[in-house]
Amino acid sequence: MPRCLAITGPHQVEILEYEDPPLQAHQVLLKTELASGKHGTTKALFDNLNFRGQHFDPAMRLFVEAEVESGPPPSRDNPLKTGTTGVGEVIGVGPDVTRWKVGDRVLGLMDVRETNICAEDRLWPLGEIDPYLALCIEPAYVAFHCIRESNVRFGESVAIIGLGAIGLLAVRMAALGGAEQIFALDPLPGRRAWAAQHGAHHTLNPREGDAALEIHRLTGGAGVDVVIELAGVYPALQTAIRCARLGGTICSAGFYQGEASSLWLGREWHHNRLTMLTPHGCGWGHVPRDYPRWDQQRAYDAIVSMMRQGRLTAPGLIQPIVALEEGPEVFRLIENEPDKVIKYAVRFSKDT
Incomplete structure (x- = not known):
C-alpha cells in the first residue's frame, strides 16, 4: 500500500498507509516525485489551541462555543495532512480529463504521500521549471x-x-x-x-x-x-x-x-x-480584495508564469531534502532546531 506523512496527534508525525479511492471524472492520479508542506501552519495545528471548544460558523464568519470543534484533534483514525505542494508524473486520468495524459510531469497542490489525486485544473505543466522551485508555489x-x-x-x-x-x-x-x-x-x-x-x-x-x-x-x-x-x-x-x-x-x-x-x-x-x-491566502473561504479581476486561478497562473520566465527564483530555499522515512525527524527539527529547516522537501524519486 502507498504511504503518507501525517499528523496523528499533538506534536506527533507518523508514516501511515492509505488506499486511493477511484478517480472521479475530472481527477488525475499522480506518482509523487517531490512534496512539501507549510510547516509554520502545521506547527500551529499541533496543539489545536485556537479551535478548542470553538466552531467556525461559515455563514456568520464567527467562532462560537460548541461541543463539536471546527478542528478536532488529529489521531491515527483522523490524521491531518502535512503537505501543500508537489511535483509528480501522471499515471492515471479520470474519464473526462482533457488537459493531461499519462506520462506528463506536473506541479500543483499536493500532500506528502507517494500518490496524489488532484483536480485536473489545479495542476500546471512542470516543463523547464526547477522541481524544487515548483514546491514554492503555495x-x-x-x-x-x-x-x-x-x-x-x-x-x-x-x-x-x-x-x-x-x-x-x-x-x-x-x-x-x-x-x-x-x-x-x-x-x-x-x-x-x-x-x-x-x-x-x-x-x-x-x-x-x-x-x-x-x-x-x-x-x-x-x-x-x-x-x-x-x-x-x-x-x-x-x-x-x-x-x-x-x-x-x-x-x-x-x-x-x-x-x-x-x-x-x-x-x-x-x-x-x-x-x-489580513491578506487573501490566510484563513478560510474568502477571495482576493480585487476579485473578480484577480482570482485564485489567475494568481497561481501568474506565479507559475514568473517561475517559468526565470523572474521568480528561490535558489537554496528548499532545505533539508529527505526521504519519506526521515519525514518525522524533519518535524522534530522544525520544533527543536528551526535553524536547520527553511522549507523541507520529501523526495520520493531518486532521479529528481
Whole structure:
C-alpha cells in the first residue's frame, strides 16, 4: 500500500498507509516525485489551541462555543495532512480529463504521500521549471497577496518580519516590484543571509536591540510604509506596529495562537493612524480584495508564469531534502532546531 506523512496527534508525525479511492471524472492520479508542506501552519495545528471548544460558523464568519470543534484533534483514525505542494508524473486520468495524459510531469497542490489525486485544473505543466522551485508555489501564493493587498509600490519602503518560506519569497517579490528599502527581520542568521542575497537592503535580528528603533533611524526617523508580519507571534506584531510610519500599513499574515499578549494598542497603534489587514491566502473561504479581476486561478497562473520566465527564483530555499522515512525527524527539527529547516522537501524519486 502507498504511504503518507501525517499528523496523528499533538506534536506527533507518523508514516501511515492509505488506499486511493477511484478517480472521479475530472481527477488525475499522480506518482509523487517531490512534496512539501507549510510547516509554520502545521506547527500551529499541533496543539489545536485556537479551535478548542470553538466552531467556525461559515455563514456568520464567527467562532462560537460548541461541543463539536471546527478542528478536532488529529489521531491515527483522523490524521491531518502535512503537505501543500508537489511535483509528480501522471499515471492515471479520470474519464473526462482533457488537459493531461499519462506520462506528463506536473506541479500543483499536493500532500506528502507517494500518490496524489488532484483536480485536473489545479495542476500546471512542470516543463523547464526547477522541481524544487515548483514546491514554492503555495508559499509564493501567500507572499503574492501580502505584497499586492498591502499595496507595496515602486519606491516605497517595506519591513518583512519572519523569514520562513513565505517571508523570504515576500522579500524577493518586494525587490522585483521596486521597493526602495527592504528590511528583513528574523532571529536565525541563515535566513537573514538568504534575504540579503535576494533583495533585502538591511537585515536585523529582532532579539538583539530595538529593531523598530533601528528601522526608524535608517529611514530618517519616519519608519516604513508597509510592514508584513509573518512570524505569527504577538511580540512580532507589536514590533510591526512600531516599525510603521504615520499612516502606514500592517499586513498581518501570521497564524497567531492563543490570546494576545505583548500588544500595546494605546501607543503607536493609537497615535499613528495605522491600517491593519489580513491578506487573501490566510484563513478560510474568502477571495482576493480585487476579485473578480484577480482570482485564485489567475494568481497561481501568474506565479507559475514568473517561475517559468526565470523572474521568480528561490535558489537554496528548499532545505533539508529527505526521504519519506526521515519525514518525522524533519518535524522534530522544525520544533527543536528551526535553524536547520527553511522549507523541507520529501523526495520520493531518486532521479529528481
